[in-house]
Amino acid sequence: MKKLIAMLLALTLVMALSLPVFGAAETEVLEFYHGYFHAESEWPAAKFMRDIYDEFAAKHAGGPVIFKPIAVENRVEITSAQVAGGKFPDIVDLGDTIPAAAIAQGLVLDLKPFIDENGLQEAVGLNYTQNLVDGKIYTVHDQIETRGLWYNADVLKKAGATAEDLATWEGFAATMAKVRELNDGTYGYAAGQGSFKMMVAMLATIEGGDAVLNSNLTADVINSEAFATAFKTMASYDQANGSAYTTPDVGNLMSDFNANGMAAVLSNGVWNASGIAAELEPIIHPTIFPGNVAMSSAGTGITIASGMSEAKTELALEFLKYMVSEDVQAKIFTGVQANPCNVAIDLNALADESGDAILIKLANACAQANNADIIIADVQYVWGSDIAAIIINALMECATADADIDARFEMLQKELLAIID
Amino acid sequence: MKNSTHSVQKPRTDWRKKGFIFAFLAPTMVMFCIFYLYPLVTVFFTSFCKWDYTNITRPEFFGWKEMFKNYKYIFNTYPYFWEAMRNSTAWALLGVFFQIPLSTIMALAFSRKMKGVKTIRNIYIVPCMISSAAMGMIFLQLYNPLYGVVNPIIQLFNPGFKENILLLKGSAFWALTAAYIFFTGTTTLMILGNILAVPEEVREAATLDGASGLLQDWHIIIPMIRGTLKTVSILAATSGFLLYNEVFFLTKGAAGTYSVSYIIRELAITSPRTQFGRANSVAFIQIICGLLIIVFVNLIYSVPDWLEKVKKGAEK
Missing domain, CATH: 3.40.190.10 (Periplasmic binding protein-like II)
Structure with a gap:
């Protein structure tokens, strides 16, 4: 009897351990590290950004790749540590210089071919010129750091x-x-x-x-x-x-x-x-x-790892397209109250339409910066x-x-x- | 016959015994080799290599003539190395000569049978449960010149003082030191455990001989716990030498407060140039210094024995 119970327990343990392995073989996970970890009460914009990411995840919930946004305080450290080990996060909204070692090792995907093929030059705005390094674009920031x-x-x-x-x-x-x-x-x-x-x-x-x-x-x-x-x-x-x-x-x-x-x-x-x-x-x-x-700096934003499976890369690029789309960019302006990268967005019209004093102030700040004599x-x-x-x-x-x-x-x-x- | 059987069985028993010892040691040895020895050897060899963002997957040996290039850079060019060495050494010495005496005094006080001593002991231990990161943030608030409590205290003696003490050379070092050095709960507990293990008969005998209170502590308790004091001194010195969190949270190296651990991270991780080779040369120096600290503490604790020998020699 004891032997039977022991065998049953061992079998259950083996099955429990095997399940995630079999499950993982069917669905891949695309991890996306971002820095919007703040509580809504602390910084409402963070919650707004998380909602934007979750919406994308929900849209692709049934697909072969699961999109998993992960809010962290130390995305730069996570990236540096992974680069040191010869890896790069699937997608990271980096917010700091891409480690030169990541580019030297070919760990980062060149986004320019995708931007050109899909006619996203206006959508990525300043990123297209400022983030062009040796003919390649390694990062697109959805918000311009003005x-x-x-x-x-x-x-x-x-x-x-x-x-x-x-x-x-x-x-x-x-x-x-x-x-x-x-x-x-x-x-x-x-x-x-x-x-x-x-x-x-x-x-x-x-x-x-x-x-x-x-x-x-x-x-x-x-x-x-x-x-x-x-x-x-x-x-x-x-x-x-x-x-x-x-x-x-x-x-x-x-x-x-x-x-x-x-x-x-x-x-x-x-x-x-x-x-x-x-x-x-x-x-x-x-x-x-x-x-x-x-x-006004495009800065460092969405950065995608190279060498992922075709399905993961496809979803990662789809995410980039989604983030610079007019719909999301308008939300970034009105909800996050940041300067969107997509130059097709009429900030003043959006601000006037909302009637919100803070949005009007933000549109004013962006307009002053965009019309400055010298933009660096x-x-x-x-x-x-x-x-x-x-x-x-x-x-x-x-x-x-x-x-x-x-x-x-x-x-x-x-x-x-x-x-x- | 009996003898011959015994002579045949003995080697087999020895072999079995050795086999058991080896089998029990093997997992630890394997883990030691993977997690300590291999990185240690890597740190040593790559400190003689060009290893940065340009060749991150293939460190290149500088060649015999140029093999000390990283060390030359660190010793002669890198602007923060000597400052970091000076600070880390000072923190190591403060560990031995300030933290341990303080812990010993506290442990001796807590060993007294007095009302309320257990409560005070527990209160004293509480800060040790707070992470050094959280402690860094707490001290950042204390030192804040706008609403912290430190500036108003300074203003009692110097009414016009409006500076941020974390930006003043000299003061910044001591402010940073104060953020960790008084939190000696762990070492105090270790010493206290040893004090309480001293047999009661020994104390009673000393009392009968007329030694009480401080005399008993100095002549009986402290010599009896010397082994523990040596161990905690090594721990305090090495943790002082490896100080990182306080530098990161309070000053980020400003006002002459770089530490050796901080510059290793600056070179290897913070710098977009990912200078692993140079960072490893500093790391190797740090390892050597760690060994020297152990030798130094051992030497300090061998002084009483040496003095005893000298004394005995003189008597003879």
């Missing part, structure tokens, strides 16, 4: 300044000085990551800065006059602003501007519109960087996130009152030269 400034009109007014004062870098510095003079707990801006973006924007207005912005990080760039001027100028602004208001991630101090009205200016993307508290909505407005500069790409995607982190660290250290900016810049040059060696 950056500029946001300002609190009330704080500026109290300080005796206006938005027009932010049209030049000298005006910006003078306005921040006036805000500091208020001495009522309000401060100029969140430095650190924010000032790195401003430094990049400043390069566009400096003689020789154009060459810096359109180049890889080389010794010439590091030793250039334009790079030195932009860094030192921004560092001096940060020092006057104070080290208490620095952060390597602007998200850490965003509520000071969006909810508490404690900061005069915020260097952030157009998506910041969705974070503005209802009571501050009438007084917070978008503008572009001084010198009529906007930053974010160098972080060319130079690498490690380089950006080093420059941000240097800027943050300069924000302390006793920091010697010239000496810190010399040190930064040495650090960067060593890193690119």
Whole structure:
């Protein structure tokens, strides 16, 4: 009897273990890592994006491949770790530079043939030119990373300044000085990551800065006059602003501007519109960087692994097409409140149609950026996130009152030269 | 006859015994070879190779003349190596000379038979259950110059102070150190376990001899738990040398706070250039330093024996 029970148990165990194996042979799973893990109460846009993904998954539920969106906080780390092991996630909405090793190993699918065959050039918009590397497109970001400034009109007014004062870098510095003079707990801006973006924007207005912005990080760039001027100028602004208001991630101090009205200016993307508290909505407005500069980067988005089965690759490309379709792109604008990549979308019409004040603000921010005299790409995607982190660290250290900016810049040059060696 | 049977059976018994030992050790040895020895050997050999994003699947040996190229880069060019070595060594030393004495004092205090000591002991252990990542976030809030509690305390002595202490060189190092060094619950528990294992008769004998309280702790308890103190010292020193999470969450290396573990990750993972060869050369240096730490701690704990020998020699 005991033997019989033991045999039955063993048989059950073997069958239980075998079932998933047999099941897996019939249906493949296409895993999609994305960064919209936030609770709806924390960031409603995240839930909206998850719904978009789930809708696609539901549409293809009965097919030979199961589409499985996975929300994670560490998609960059997951990707890096997989690349180190010679693999790449099936699909990842990366949001950071594609590891060069992934491209060197041929782990990433070239999307250009698919985009061309399906006439998706307009649908992918800026991705088609900015993400073209050696004739190949490895990534398509469904939202364009458009950056500029946001300002609190009330704080500026109290300080005796206006938005027009932010049209030049000298005006910006003078306005921040006036805000500091208020001495009522309000401060100029969140430095650190924010000032790195401003430094990049400043390069566009400096003689020789154009060459810096359109180049890889080389010794010439590091030793250039334009790079030195932009860094030192921004560092001096940060020092006057104070080290208490620095952060390597602007998200850490965003509520000071969006909810508490404690900061005069915020260097952030157009998506910041969705974070503005209802009571501050009438007084917070978008503008572009001084010198009529906007930053618009396709950046890194949907990136697909090469070498998957035909069925999985087909579904992955179908997903790309779905994400840049007019229907989804309109949802990204109205629901996620981000700048969609599809240039066929009429943002103003959508905003007017909705009548939503935040959407109108977002459309306004996008329009200002799209019509700026100078539109630049974010160098972080060319130079690498490690380089950006080093420059941000240097800027943050300069924000302390006793920091010697010239000496810190010399040190930064040495650090960067060593890193690119 | 009896003898001859015995002489035939003995080798077979030995063989069986050895076979059992081997069979029981084999899984551990196999696992050791797969998960420790093989990566260790890989780290060592690839530290002499060009291995980055350009040849990720095929590390290339630099050649005998150029074999130390990665090490030369790390020692002479890479801007954060010496800073990281200095910091990691300081954290290792603080582990031995600050954390362990603190743990010992706490363990001795907890070993006293007093009312409420168990409750205090449990409270003391609680922070050890919080992950270092969560602890990093907690300290980030404490150090926040806008709403943290540290700046108001500094302002009691320096009213005009408005800086972020995580951005001030020197202060940042100590702020980071304070974020982990006081959480000694695990080591305290290990030491306490050993203190409580000291036979009661020994204490009673010491009491009868007139030694009580601190004298008993110093002359009887501490010498008796020296083996445990050595073990926890090695653990504290190595965990200080390997510090990573606190750097990542609090400073990301700003204001001179890089650690050796942090730069390994910077080189291998964060850098889009994926510099595995260089990262492995730092990793190999880290392994060597780990071994040196063990030697160093052993040397420290052999000092009393050495002094005893010297003393005895002088008496003779």
